[in-house]
Amino acid sequence: MTAAGFFAAGPDAALAALFVPFESGELQLPANSRVLFLRARAGVRLREMAQPGWLCEQSFLPFADELGRNGLRVGEAAADEEFPLVLLLPPRQRDEARALFARALRHLAPGGTVLAAMPNAEGAKSGEADLARLSGAVQHLSKHKCRVFWSTPQPADVDHDLLAAWLALDEPRMIVDGYLSRPGLFAWDRIDRASALLVEHLPADLHGRVADLGAGYGYLSAQVVARCPRVEAIDLYEAEARALEPARLNLARAQRECGRDVAVTVRWHDVTRGLAQRYDAIVSNPPFHQGRANLPELGRAFIVSAAEALLPDGRLLLVANRHLPYEAVLASRFHDVRTLVVREGFKVIEAVGVRG
Incomplete structure (x- = not known):
């Protein structure tokens, strides 16, 4: 792609x-x-x-x-x-x-x-x-x-x-709410506000195999495990290798706390290259910058990869800064795109019905 x-x-x-x-x-x-x-x-x-x-x-x-x-x-x-x-x-x-x-x-x-x-x-x-x-x-x-x-x-x-x-x-350290992270990761010492907004709107009926694109230290994935009891497996995709260890530790804790086994895989992977696995649902707070440079193309590439990896009836749940121009690529890849909430400069979007 x-x-x-x-x-x-x-x-x-x-x-x-x-x-x-x-x-x-x-x-x-x-x-x-x-x-x-x-x-x-x-x-x-x-x-x-x-x-x-x-x-x-x-x-x-x-x-x-x-x-x-x-x-x-x-x-x-x-x-x-x-x-x-x-x-x-x-x-x-x-x-x-x-x-x-x-x-x-x-x-x-x-x-x-x-x-x-x-x-x-x-x-x-x-x-x-x-x-x-x-x-x-x-x-x-x-x-x-x-x-x-x-x-x-x-x-x-x-x-x-x-x-x-x-x-x-550089060792993983406790930040907030029991999460482990390390300096230099995205929003490394806090819960990112955009991700927290997406978590508020996670559908409880998410099921099957889920992917988290740009997973960071694993906050979104841990919340999927905690809030969506029908999810059987979750794959975390992250391009920064330093995030992988805290993500594994945070997902292990999430499983212990919910008292059930979820198949968790943490992958060092460039999402823009596409995904080999197919998914029932995908969640993402995609990056839109590299260093100080804004790159909305990066978020659009995440959306394309998500659409190509979703099963025909799968759904994408995405959070982004309000100004980012993702609607056109979403409309070109999904039959039904709706904004669930716009708040504090962010928007949460649900997209379903992958176009053939």
Whole structure:
């Protein structure tokens, strides 16, 4: 239905800035070509620089797929694996970024260098200060409205107590109403208002096999289990791998609390590529942005995938920001589309009768 990697964004300024210290001669690539790149992003400069010993780690599936299509090795470093150079593009969320700095130091070989780049508008100075707290002296330069900073710490420079504390920041943690989440996920520390509105309008007669598209840490799916006793199985689809563990834990708790067994599957999957399974119902609070960019096409692609995966008499329950233009694609894919509620800037839509 959509081209592979349709929503995998191209290289950005931080990626371009990351390699400036090598161009200026301030840093040299390791002779053994072993490099770990955390939160790697595909781009022309990366293809030019990368060598066979480079390992790119990326938890967001569309970005990971794009790296693979660029011929780069994608995976996760073993717990005890060390590299003479660790590159990273830290995220905006500070706890998530601190955990990533700690992981970088954990995988750094003695005498190695950690190198990071962040946009100035997304906490670059704070990121540099955090790396300095962990590793001691840090050097930096500015390019492309980004800050590039690096450290080559001696063993005595590393604050190992702080490193352990920051590694723990990425562990699933309790947020509200007993749900577990982790920093950096969508609405990671709260119940999203749009999802809560959809939950208010979940039909109790949902039955059979249900899918949750863009499931995040599993709030919607857990509520389906709690409120819809005729649901026998639920599949959670989520492109961010870091959401999968808290989602599994939250669904296990939901089953314990309702006192019945529901077949639960949590899938690391790009919904825009379509679904292999057919469903009696689908629920979704689809994403409509990537970073700061609004992408209503992303929500429309979720709707197309849902329509293609529903059984002929299946139904889609969708929540979205009120202004998002989903009605046309819904009308083209379903015979009956109705808005159940519009409130607080959101709309809940039910669509039934998949068009052949």
